[in-house]
Amino acid sequence: xxxxxxxxxxxxxxxxxxxxxxxxxxxxxxxxxxxxxxxxxxxxxxxxxxxxxxxxxxxxxxxxxxxxxxxxxxxxxxxxxxxxxxxxxxxxxxxxxxxxxxxxxxxxxxxxxxxxxxxxxxxxxxxxxxxxxxxxxxxxxxxxxxxxxxxxxxxxxxxxxxxxxxxxxxxxxxxxxxxxxxxxxxxxxxxxxxxxxxxxxxxxxxxxxxxxxxxxxxxxxxxxxxxxxxxxxxxxxxxxxxxxxxxxxxxxxxxxxxxxxxxxxxxxxxxxxxxxxxxxxxxxxxxxxxxxxxxxxxxxxxxxx
Amino acid sequence: xxxxxxxxxxxxxxxxxxxxxxxxxxxxxxxxxxxxxxxxxxxxxxxxxxxxxxxxxxxxxxxxxxxxxxxxxxxxxxxxxxxxxxxxxxxxxxxxxxxxxxxxxxxxxxxxxxxxxxxxxxxxxxxxxxxxxxxxxxxxxxxxxxxxxxxxxxxxxxxxxxxxxxxxxxxxxxxxxxxxxxxxxxxxxxxxxxxxxxxxxxxxxxxxxxxxxxxxxxxxxxxxxxxxxxxxxxxxxxxxxxxxxxxxxxxxxxxxxxxxxxxxxxxxxxxxxxxxxxxxxxxxxxxxxxxxxxxxxxxxxxxxx
Numbered sequence: 001x002x003x004x005x006x007x008x009x010x011x012x013x014x015x016x017x018x019x020x021x022x023x024x025x026x027x028x029x030x031x032x033x034x035x036x037x038x039x040x041x042x043x044x045x046x047x048x049x050x051x052x053x054x055x056x057x058x059x060x061x062x063x064x065x066x067x068x069x070x071x072x073x074x075x076x077x078x079x080x081x082x083x084x085x086x087x088x089x090x091x092x093x094x095x096x097x098x099x100x101x102x103x104x105x106x107x108x109x110x111x112x113x114x115x116x117x118x119x120x121x122x123x124x125x126x127x128x129x130x131x132x133x134x135x136x137x138x139x140x141x142x143x144x145x146x147x148x149x150x151x152x153x154x155x156x157x158x159x160x161x162x163x164x165x166x167x168x169x170x171x172x173x174x175x176x177x178x179x180x181x182x183x184x185x186x187x188x189x190x191x192x193x194x195x196x197x198x199x200x201x202x203x204x205x206x207x208x209x210x211x212x213x214x215x216x217x218x219x220x221x222x223x224x225x226x227x228x229x230x231x232x233x234x235x236x237x238x239x240x241x242x243x244x245x246x247x248x249x250x251x252x253x254x255x256x257x258x259x260x261x262x263x264x265x266x267x268x269x270x271x272x273x274x275x276x277x278x279x280x281x282x283x284x285x286x287x288x289x290x291x292x293x294x295x296x297x298x299x300x301x302x303x304x305x
Numbered sequence: 306x307x308x309x310x311x312x313x314x315x316x317x318x319x320x321x322x323x324x325x326x327x328x329x330x331x332x333x334x335x336x337x338x339x340x341x342x343x344x345x346x347x348x349x350x351x352x353x354x355x356x357x358x359x360x361x362x363x364x365x366x367x368x369x370x371x372x373x374x375x376x377x378x379x380x381x382x383x384x385x386x387x388x389x390x391x392x393x394x395x396x397x398x399x400x401x402x403x404x405x406x407x408x409x410x411x412x413x414x415x416x417x418x419x420x421x422x423x424x425x426x427x428x429x430x431x432x433x434x435x436x437x438x439x440x441x442x443x444x445x446x447x448x449x450x451x452x453x454x455x456x457x458x459x460x461x462x463x464x465x466x467x468x469x470x471x472x473x474x475x476x477x478x479x480x481x482x483x484x485x486x487x488x489x490x491x492x493x494x495x496x497x498x499x500x501x502x503x504x505x506x507x508x509x510x511x512x513x514x515x516x517x518x519x520x521x522x523x524x525x526x527x528x529x530x531x532x533x534x535x536x537x538x539x540x541x542x543x544x545x546x547x548x549x550x551x552x553x554x555x556x557x558x559x560x561x562x563x564x565x566x567x568x569x570x571x572x573x574x575x576x577x578x579x580x581x582x583x584x585x586x587x588x589x590x591x592x593x594x595x596x597x598x599x600x601x602x603x604x605x606x607x608x609x610x
Contacts, residue, residue, distance in 0.1 A: 014382040015348050039378045040345050043320050063410045065381045069374075073344045076370045077319040094410040101406060105399040106368045107449045144412045 003028045003151075003206050003229070003304040008044035010270035010296035012213075012235050012249075013066055015039050020298055021066035022212060022271060024231070025050050029132040029153050034058045035210050041070035042077050048299055052081060057128065059135070060091030061212055062146035068095070072102050079110045086113040090127055090135075092145045093118040119147055124223050138223045140214035142248045148211035150224060158182055158199035165198055206304060209264070212271050215245060216254040218261060227264045229304045231296065234269035234282050249273075252282040256289035266304065270296030308333045308456075308511050308534070308609040313349035315575035315601035317518075317540050317554075318371055320344050325603055326371035327517060327576060329536070330355050334437040334458050339363040340515050346375035347382050353604055357386060362433065364440070365396030366517055367451035373400070377407050384415045391418040395432055395440075397450045398423040424452055429528050443528050445519035447553045453516035455529060463487055463504035470503055511609060514569070517576050520550060521559040523566060532569045534609045536601065539574035539587050554578075557587040561594035571609065575601030 004027040009020030021038025025045070032054040034041075045052065052074075060068045068091070078087065087110075089095065096116040103109050117127060119137060128135035131154065138148035157180035165171050165179075170188060179185065185193040209224040212233035224230055235249035244251050250258075252269055259267035267290050269282055276282070279295055286293040294302070309332040314325030326343025330350070337359040339346075350357065357379075365373045373396065383392060392415075394400065401421040408414050422432060424442060433440035436459065443453035462485035470476050470484075475493060484490065490498040514529040517538035529535055540554035549556050555563075557574055564572035572595050574587055581587070584600055591598040599607070 013385055015345070015378065017348055017352050039375065040320070040348065043322055043345065047322050063407075064413070065378055065407075065411060069378045069381075070344065073320065073370055073374045076374075080318055092410075098403075098407055098410060102368075102370075102403055105397075105403060105449075106370060108369070144410075 003153075003208050005208065005229070005231075005268075005302040005304060006048055006050070007270070007296045007298060007300045007302075008041055008048060009038050010272065010298060011066075012233075012271045012273050014274070015066075016274065018298075019274060020044055021069075022061075023070065024210065025055075026151060026208060028151055028206070028208065031133050032056065033135075033151065035149065036061055036067045036212070037069075037071040037074060038066045039069040039073075042074045044298075045074075052078060053083065053085070055087070056085060057088045057090070059149050059210075060089065060095060061140075061148065061210070062142060062144050063092050063094060063098075064144065064213070067212075071095075072099055075099060075103070075110065075114065076106075076108065078112065079108060083110075083112040086115060088115045088117060088128075090117045090149075091119065092147070093120045120145065124150075136223070138209060138211060138220050140211060140220065141217040142213045142215065146213060148209060148214070148220065148224075150207060150209045150227065152207040153205035155205050156202040158195070158202050161197075161199055168193070171198075208304060209262075211258075213249060215248040216250050216258070218258065221258065221261045224258075224262045224264065227262065229266045229268065229302065230259050230262060230264040231268045231270065232258055233271035234286065235271050235273050237276065237281055237285055240273070240275075252285040253289055256286035256293055259290040259293070265292065267293045268296050268302060269293060308458075308513050310513065310534070310536075310573075310607040310609060311353055311355070312575070312601045312603060312605045312607075313346055313353060314343050315577065315603060317538075317576045317578050319579070320371075321579065323603075324579060325349055326374075327366075328375065329515065330360075331456060331513060333456055333511070333513065336438050337361065338440075338456065340454065341366055341372045341517070342374075342376040342379060343371045344374040344378075347379045349603075350379075357383060358388065358390070360392070361390060362393045362395070364454050364515075365394065365400060366445075366453060366515070367447060367449050368397050368399060368403075369449065369518070372517075376400075377404055380404060380408070380415065380419065381411075381413065383417065384413060388415075388417040391420060393420045393422060393433075395422045395454075396424065397452070398425045425450065429455075441528070443514060443516060443525050445516060445525065446522040447518045447520065451518060453514060453519070453525065453529075455512060455514045455532065457512040458510035460510050461507040463500065463507050466503055466505055473498070476503075513609060514567075516563075518554060520553040521555050521563070523563065526563065526566045529563075529567045529569065532567065534571045534573065534607065535564050535567065535569040536573045536575065537563055538576035539591065540576050540578050542581065542586055542590055545578070545580075557590040558594055561591035561598055564595040564598070570597065571607075572598045573601050573607060574598060
């Protein structure tokens with residue numbers, strides 16, 4: 001089992017020739033989620049070979065342009081491609097008005113169902129759930145209403161211990177699902193076999209927490225505790241810690257401290273300010289606090305195990 | 306005297322890795338005009354070295370995404386760059402609402418004056434004028450309200466014929482401006498010297514007509530008559546003439562017929578449908594009707610004399 005995260009854009013503020021704004025593509029248990037959608041994201045999706053038809057859910061963190069100005073273009077392109085399947089958009093209240101106004105004035109409503117799930121709570125909410133995956137909001141602290149998102153696999157079925165089962169001829173294939181579901185087994189002679197003697201624990205569920213944009217905000221730690229992988233914005237280095245506070249952004253060292261406090265396995269940082277020429281400095285500063293830190297780089301794919 | 310036109314994007318519909326939607330940068334008599342602004346235009350401006358501060362007027366033809374989805378990002382970037390000078394936006398009614406809604410919801414109004422000039426007339430209008438340049442709308446016929454734009458130099462001052470003037474000692478430097486303005490000169494002995502004996506005609510004013518998107522629409526011919534250069538959309542080849550009619554677009558041959566009817570000097574075509582692999586075919590079909598046809602290509606600069 002693994003999550004696969006493709007970085008489509010990882011820079012802050014304005015799109016430049018080689019600096020695309022935030023967008024990520026997450027593959028988790030047969031789901032394909034687009035996270036944020038800065039200007040030019042549809043081109044980045046093409047460039048990195050993501051099939052447009054795979055995307056059924058888009059999560060927007062906040063209504064600053066570098067996180068959503070590419071959304072209306074992507075929605076329009078889906079229309080031109082004759083998409084028929086539902087598209088779900090999760091994001092701050094106001095997003096529906098922005099998109100529908102533009103579609104209305106261009107006289108081009110989508111022929112596919114476009115479903116908005118607008119958010120305005122300051123508490124973490126479960127906003128998506130099916131048999132395999134849950135998605136929670138992670139309220140952040142930025143200049144406008146902003147959410148991170150926590151994507152969690154659900155605990156899978158228990159795994160059959162085929163050697164142990166083989167010792168009991170009377171356990172048949174039709175019993176296997178009950179064992180996978182955790183039930184004990186009662187032999188014909190009345191002996192109860194504990195489930196854990198016949199099965200193994202399922203694989204530990206993986207989780208990915210996406211946190212951008214925010215000031216250093218340890219209040220999120222309980223929400224993202226033990227995440228397999230945390231993406232946290234790191235707009236500045238420590239030389240601009242004061243600016244990070246006034247603009248409500250985070251430094252690389254602060255992002256690493258969040259990772260440390262939340263005891264995550266792995267940290268990815270990004271959303272670099274354009275003022276820094278050497279992105280490696282972000283990694284160096286972060287690793288002082290959290291060794292397993294990696295840089296988001298355009299086109300980089302993280303396999304998260 | 307020349308106009309300089311830089312093609313920033315020349316393809317129709319959706320942005321792709323090597324196919325940017327419509328945007329052009331026109332330099333005309335010390336003015337710098339941006340014409341249309343598809344998604345990614347700010348990156349294209351950077352790529353082709355256009356200084357953002359030069360742009361004071363932006364002309365949007367219509368509210369289909371491939372012609373204006375890059376506008377809000379550019380406006381936001383101007384804000385981040387601490388622009389102070391006025392920005393004038395010309396485009397269909399509704400554009401102001403779209404832009405202001407997005408700026409309001411992102412809590413980031415511009416600190417520079419942002420002035421909208423919304424259009425809704427079906428008649429050609431003079432929408433900009435100063436001592437050097439005039440800009441007129443060219444109402445087109447598309448699926449939504451659409452204008453082309455005609456950019457015209459004004460006739461300049463007459464040029465002094467210094468040899469002819471030298472024959473008359475009593476004509477002094479302080480008289481030159483009157484001569485440039487076309488006045489006759491009366492000698493002390495009462496003889497009237499006709500202005501055209503002392504001056505040459507000014508350079509012929511140049512003009513650039515931008516026409517995208519539209520069905521084949523000869524009604525525009527009187528408005529763009531004798532333009533130095535015409536850009537006309539050519540979305541399809543003649544194999545898709547029926548589709549051109551239903552989608553209200555033009556074929557290459559039809560664009561060339563408009564150029565022929567309007568007796569322009571030069572035709573540039575663009576807005577190619579993504580279905581065609583060989584753009585050269587557009588030129589071939591157009592040249593059957595109008596020899597001096599050129600292809601819009603990303604990054605190409607046309608010096609129009």
